[in-house]
Amino acid sequence: MASISYQLAAFCTRCSIHRETNKQKLHCVKINGNKSFSAGAKVDFLSQEHKMAYTSIDQYSADQNVHMIKQEVRQNIPTTKQLVDPNRQGMIVDIEEGVGYRQTVVIRSYEVGPDKTATIESILNLLQETALNHVWMSGLLSDGFGATHGMMKNNLIWVVSRMQVQVDHYPIWGEVVEIDTWVGASGKNGMRRDWLLRSQATGVVFARATSTWVMMNQQTRRLSKMPEEVRAEISPWFIEKHAIEEESHEKIDKLDNNASYVHSDLKPKRSDLDMNHHVNNVKYLRWMLETIPDEFLENHQLSNIILEYRRECGSSDVVQSLCEPQQDGLIKPGIQQSHHISLNGNSFSSEIFDENGLLRSLNQMPFSYTHLLQIKGETKNEEIVRGKTTWKRKLTSIPFLP
């Protein structure tokens, strides 16, 4: 299995977030003297220049004060396990034979698409957010994007190798969603992180997700065994429970240039980079979904996605997105099949018939697409991620249900 430095869920590469106590204090900088600067003479000159240049010294001073409030105080990352975080609406909860993290979120107006249901991108974002908040609450969050203190010491980062998200129902704008997340062992050196999204009002499950993580040395970029001190940190949190019981382990085929749909020359933009300067996971997904014909997307909703990560994608990479409808079903979804057929005076889409004339789409038989994102090289292409998306017809497009 190839490894990548990718920031979806719990833990990943380091950023300069400094651990600190929970005390809230301001660090002020004296502007018109030189105490706060290292070279006195230079500072005298500079402070005069500042004086001239600033419309108001007060303004400058205020700017500097705020700038100098240490990030750790502003973030307030706990160094010991917290049971409740009222600001995040998060808490440690019992999950079967162990504990996990639960956060309540309200689906925001900008997290929904034209059909007023949460987008799959928003759901992926919430998975990342709750995973990081779980680590945050555990008191293990160190100087990085999810790495623990023991990982920091050993120069290790988390990399994700696989991810599956299964969406039964999409929450709507304003709906209150409870997200549970927990971790478990994955082989000797890996970790699983699972999620369960439920309606707070009805308890109905919206979505389930699972992911697999391994450790990588940040310098050598080689996979690493889990050091004992890291195991000691995280294994007390391990639970056996799986969010997706019927987890698929089928291998995703590698597509080649004969794929039905190809989008080339995809370039990450500044706004696609996350705090690790890597292309954000949601962008990967968007590149995959944008390769599927619009006509298909209009009538279908994503019910399952599997992602197999191969390598990281940086800001200067030029990406190609390949996509192929699944061949092994009776129905190959495509625009060309959207003819209408009249039956008993009603008009139905031909997509709902197979060769035997049976009504098929009524059962929401899943359609699938296989995906590949790769970096187009001159002699060789490099895989970033393989994917498989599975789709259901939208309920509203069944013509005879009220």
Next chain:
Amino acid sequence: MASISYQLAAFCTRCSIHRETNKQKLHCVKINGNKSFSAGAKVDFLSQEHKMAYTSIDQYSADQNVHMIKQEVRQNIPTTKQLVDPNRQGMIVDIEEGVGYRQTVVIRSYEVGPDKTATIESILNLLQETALNHVWMSGLLSDGFGATHGMMKNNLIWVVSRMQVQVDHYPIWGEVVEIDTWVGASGKNGMRRDWLLRSQATGVVFARATSTWVMMNQQTRRLSKMPEEVRAEISPWFIEKHAIEEESHEKIDKLDNNASYVHSDLKPKRSDLDMNHHVNNVKYLRWMLETIPDEFLENHQLSNIILEYRRECGSSDVVQSLCEPQQDGLIKPGIQQSHHISLNGNSFSSEIFDENGLLRSLNQMPFSYTHLLQIKGETKNEEIVRGKTTWKRKLTSIPFLP
């Protein structure tokens, strides 16, 4: 002033959200009978087909039950004024001589950019979210994206004509932000909506914003006077306070094809559409910002943005983004000016000198860009939005501060 149907802040075009009481109940559909369907004979046939097609009737039944839970119950929009919403962490608060809405949010991991500060896009999203939640809490939210009951009756929607956001400091990942928003009169027939974003820990102001709204008839697309019944609904919420005291009223110049930077053939994607099927405001901003050279964006942060809306942009429009550095300052920001100059043994960027050799960038003198988004027509272009962005050098790029 031209009008547009644009969904940034408080109120906009209608969606099919039905007002309902706060009761929580499930609406079940009987599957194997025909009670729930309108045509008995057809239904008998269909229910059999369903039976065959579904791997499990229970699964189908569960799907339908969930699908039929009325959206209003799931959203739970209040019909009377609420003082506190624990799920949203929002409450009605006293703001000077009236009341407004306050919501506490934690900056999420996916809302920050590579520098770990909230992106301007995230800030705009939070403005929209809090504005809508304010209407939600007021008990006035009707069957639409912010329209009141009186507006619904009169077939009116809100359209935004102007927006200004001033960012002093960007909150960082994990920081707790208090967002206040309130409304006021704007002339006889308009409404102002303002926002103030503060650090919960220190009280320091992160950002201030103001916007102006007018009403439009949804069918005729013509601007409308504010009907008395709508005035009666919203005017009790009006406050005189302005978030931005030194509000700029300068007119933004219209750019033409001689603009320094032009991006053409910008096409909205499915993921850019909001629940009103219009291009999302954040996409407008992104189109504007992506026209500015990367080299400039790396060293500067947006401190002020003014947007003047002219017309709406639909999903099939092809957009052109024009951008011009401000000419009237001493310094025209550009990549070509980023040479380094040695002074007293220190190397400074030439951008910090003007023609007189004075240190200028130390004072963070603002640089500006003028923007235009337009729909390129064969004979005539149609303006969507004019913009002006003002920028400060990032503090970290000043070489001699610790």
